[in-house]
Amino acid sequence: MRTKYRLGVDAGGTFTDFVLAGDAGNVSLFKTLSTPEDPTKAIENGLSLMAEGLGLKQEEIISQCDLCINGTTVGLNALIQHKGAKTGLICTAGHEDSLEIRLGHKEDGYRYDAEYPPAQMLVPRYLRRGVRERVLSNGSVRTALVEEDVRAACTLFLEEGVEAVAISLLWSVLNPAHERRAAEIVREMMPGSFLTVGSELYPQVREYTRTSTAVTNAYLGPTLKRYVDSVDRYFADHGAKYPVRYFQSNGGLAIGGAMTDRSVYAINSGPASAPQAGLFVSDPFDQKNVITVDMGGTSFDITLTKDGNTNLNKNIDFLRYRIGVPMIQVETLGAGGGSIGWIDDMGLLQVGPQSAGADPGPVCYGQGGTEPTVTDANIVLGYVNPGALLGGRMQLNRDKAYAAIKQRVADPLEISVERAAYGIFTIVNNNMVNGIRRVSVERGFDPRDFVLVAAGGAGAAHITALAREMGIDSVLVPKLASGLCAFGQVISDVKYNYMASAPHRFEGDATFGQLNDLFAEIEEQGVAHLEADGFARADIDVRRSMDMRYVGQVHECTVDIGNFDITGETADQVKEAFHQRHEQLYTYSERHNAVEVVNIESTIYGRVEKPNPPHLGDGAGAAGALKSQRPMIFSNDGKAVDCPVYDGERLGAGDEVDGPAVIEEVTTTIVIEPHWQALLHESGSYVLRRKA
Template structure:
């Protein structure tokens, strides 16, 4: 084994690839355009090229982790398998009834996302268990056989099974899975996917998991070349901050719905630890979207209240908000003549007008290129030349001329609106949840993150921006240090003060044993695994709960969790009661195998940090400023300079305004920017 590690982030526009030697810190990166259907070959070629630069080959890489948005994109685009649902008699319309809430209070034309399993494919099976898991009505196997025959005639591609109270006793669901094997299609059980109460969320998660199983299987098949000819081991990045084996990802694709963005949050958390940051906001801007997270207390918050494409995804995932604002977001005039940006994206095909690949509509990237913030040779070290004239022409034709303004004003307006959209999303993640961003650091990454970070921070009065060294591929770089993880949760409704310690210990043993068995199937020893518990707590009578750490599944651990819950409730809602009864709703377990991360980024530059050139850029629509252009790789530790200036690197470009001060931090070589409070 060579000791090399690799990580891949398959985005909507680019595929980011990182190969590193943890022992030396030597790291190589690449970005390739995302060609759907050819991901495996393209990734393998990129890995091979980077490994050869390190005197090795793709097959010499010990392990690779792949982050992907394939599940998210399938949900957003409705590109799902033909899926059936088998459920307890009388409950076939749970998906249709939902929560009886409207998608919009005031838009009479707004519609819910279409039900994944249409009514004729939602079949009822006579059976019933009570809330203790005891049989009230045995499973009618003759009726089940008739349902199976109907599904065979319908030629369904996947089947979800969600029975009443199966989260307490899954025997009926498991028997149904045995009989469904004759169909030869993927089967998803709610007792495996989400064994918790609330029928709608549990059933929806199970149906979505089933509907995306063929999608994930196809994606993994495309990576088979990578697995066969590339690294010794390959994993898929999960949504909750850990990575899954291929077998786990094939079984639970819904756990990969936020796969790529979670990698960036993991990398940012490591950066926070290295620089002693208690709270930080992350801003990951790619070609299609922007992902925002709030990191607190050395952890990535996890949520099970997320919607993707209008579908509630109640599976635990990193609490990351995504908006349609990226470099490829298209600028346009709406019917009222107002300038809008996104969420529609030009993607990689045809891409922004400046890419020279047939795109004619102006995008955020085109605005940066037109204003010369992004130079024609700035991308990928000049290997991806940009067409500035095409960018200006697209903005002039579609935005400036119809509005009767200069192309400079139109381009600046595109960037202002993009900044406003991002600021609104950050406010929702911070201010609206009781957190003041003015005392935080904004960690910006992604191909377009450093281009926007300074103005976003200025708009929010955030005093400091931190830009990682490998900022353009930082999500992939963060994936390098992600642990291999298995997780489970179980509804166990009890008031904390009356929990039976023996019953709790038995439940903990059952949950732990099940996950350890899955890890053993994948070849991991129990001695190498770390066990972490958490719990969903709420006041008696509340509908929803807060997830807090559970130090241990015993009386002492519950007492500590109760104290944490009170503090979190006060922070989130502004009040808490030390005397009110607190209930345990769900137990959560995560078993992980720690991986060696990327380590240091390599030796600092010995150069003096002199500018490599200069460029005329527009900081606003009226002023063109001659700015020095620095190459980031040539900046030594503790290098310091005051804007306006431009810092270029292979995978990103950073623009500083008047009075902004940049400094290179030792160790991580992260770029720290102190934000001048006023725009000149």
């Protein structure tokens, strides 16, 4: 039952965004600086801002929310900074080093680089304890579990102050009895520890992937639990009637308990909501091919959606750790508003990946930063109004930005400050364009067939420059661009992935029956989970997929098969889908070859009622929104031209603005380069098109 509000909170590296969607289609956006030392402090600050802006108490807002959704970088930051829990691993004796062997090679791009250093292990060697046991590949037990080995491991873990334990034994996906018994012993001897059982978290074939996923989950678990407990408590104390939902890397929502148990799903929590938001923004224009780019203060995230479907990654190396569970495919670059411009050893200008973050932030913030950033360059170029950030609540210092660029970039390169600033702007744009090409051109997609959707507080200042470089003629910039990921959370469904190992040759009624039974078994768990979470059966959807390969292949590919039983008749349909998927990925298929299944997966959705779309009233012409003029730089010669500045709050549907110009929204600035034009659509998005 819809109440008055839905709240989305997206905690980024520099800013935390808040989107409050009302039941009448009205959407409000608020923004505050992130507080990395205590992420819940930013939530408190943002809700205070919201209460002040709406003239309500925090309790009044929260108590009238049927959904409070939180996307967080807590797990990601813990993994990047290696600040997770002290973790121990219980594995089959003789396999203590599989995490470091890494299947015998380094990750893609560095396989033949002898100087590339090994990844830092999340579990040190002395805390990887082998236990005697052996399950064979047919699920039979060759060697019974030696329980004394498990108890000895727990004794060591207790002595060493281990907070979290991962258990991953050979072929546990076919016979989990040994893992379950080991888990019982750990719970008995270490009742306060966080425990991850590999066959429960990732019940699919591949020992290294399962072990690495279980270890990462355990490593992040205590950190996520403390965060979730704190957020849940804060909302409960302020009148929340429903549990807080957390955004997962698979593109769906989960309650706090599920997020804590499956903390590995929180790694890419924030940007995973961007595709849903991008599709929502482009829907009024009948666009299903969308590239959504989110440029915040710290990073630049790119997602690609083709025909309304966003690609999911499984079994990938993320931050050098193998993760098996499904994650929205996000290309992330160190290219945000806080990315630092610097001179390398060869005397060349570089931008990022280092970032000034929220503390101290760009030099212009006046919080002690000394390294010039992209935001500092944008102020010197005239794109950003020093008094316009966060609706005027945050004043920026142009003189400090100018001095930092002069000292760190312009003087060493013996060029003007204006040319140095434009160099920073150009280089960060090139970095972002290369990232867009990686998710499009390098995967066989022509970016000119897609609409580009700008998100993030800094994205709209760069979007026409990016489109120009990519040859894209149409761009959408929603008024909510600065908080688009938070809005994406509000319109997303609850989603859980259930997996099972199913190594079968894909032929014969007996095999088809076993696969159907296995699908039914895992889907029963998922449906029960959602029903316990308050969803009616009519609001629960199921989508099936299988990991398939040709007999003799090492790697498999995931094939979506809808939601139907596999029979002699539908098997040919599934095979054809596999052939087509294989051809799409690898440019060929082998229709003469036999096919086998490796794993199966069911995605269980709890469908959430979507808020009404916004509808803007007609405008009276852009002239009435003109607020000032200021010099801006659009060329590498550093020469400025006077350009109009428009107040986005005073523009209405149908109003047009010709470039060069700037439109200032409360939390973002839209830079319209020369030869571009912006039209405000009734759906609340600016349509930017290149003029003929």
